[in-house]
Amino acid sequence: MLLQFQLHNKNVFSCTYFCYHQIETDISYLLTCTIYISTFMRIITYNVNGIRSATRKGFIDWLATDPADVICLQEVKAHKGDIDIKKIEALGYETYWFLAQKKGYSGVAILTKIKPDNVVYGSNIEQSDFEGRVIRADFGDISVISVYFPSGTSGEVRQAYKYIWLDEFIEFLNELRKTRDKLVVCGDYNIAHKEIDIHNPVSNKKTTGFLPEERAWFDKFLENGFIDGFRHLNKEPHQYSWWNVLRPTTRAENKGWRIDYINVTENLKHRIVSVKICPEVKHSDHCPVYLELQ
Secondary structure (H helix, E strand, C coil): CEEEEEECCCCEEEEEEEEEEEECEEEEEEEEEEEECCCCEEEEEEECCCHHHHHHCCHHHHHCCCCCCEEEEECCCCCHHHCCHHHHHCCCCEEEEECCCCCCCCCEEEEECCCCCEEEECCCCHHHHHCCCEEEEEECCEEEEEEECCCCCCCHHHHHHHHHHHHHHHHHHHHHCCCCCEEEEEEECCCCCCHHHECCCCCCCCCCCCCHHHHHHHHHHHHCCEEEHHHHHCCCCCCCCECCCCCCCCCCCCCCECCEEEEEEHHHHHHEEEEEECCCCCCCCECCEEEEEC
């Protein structure tokens, strides 16, 4: 009897079993089986702050390193035809884009090496869809959403809209969960949830993105059956995904905010096996956030 194992990729290996048995004459039996192990899906969320700008800074070269199976992008700010999409497709990614009606503004996308069963563009909420904020891809019984939350930095009008959008988004998720109950909600939430998620919580208590009302919404969101994927495994401080580019030294000094999340429904919590934030990747004022599901 002889066992031979061969690793084919990160997720699959085959076991070949040779069995020798005497039945009148020597007969060799060969059994080959394929065994699926460990990783089901590697996911990244990344606000690229303009896909054309990110591409000029080496974004496609980074994709060539195989950072994830599914990459959710926010603030792409461009149409699919505005970049050399064939270079991305040549790396094995299918690409799906949902853009704002206003040119050069907002927009989300999903790049995936795993073919989705279904892709849904938008949330069927008029203003949100006008701004290109939500796209969903279904993989079996799991749905991955790329979402770009509104920012309130431009003033009171947009801050007021942000609160409206937040409530509408929870309603959207609640309705979706009636038919798709395993969700991975990736994106730039434009909210630092806890004091641990921001460099200077005291001086930012009246700053949009860290307002009490926004943080209370995040509490409600998690109480509604979601898990902060990163914090599920990593409780360490100084873990940030965005730095203010108006202050050039903040990234080098790591004075940032954690506003980019991969949050999952509670029924996927046990399948989270790895998380990380990647500040060394520098195509944007944000950096990628990674989560791996078993």
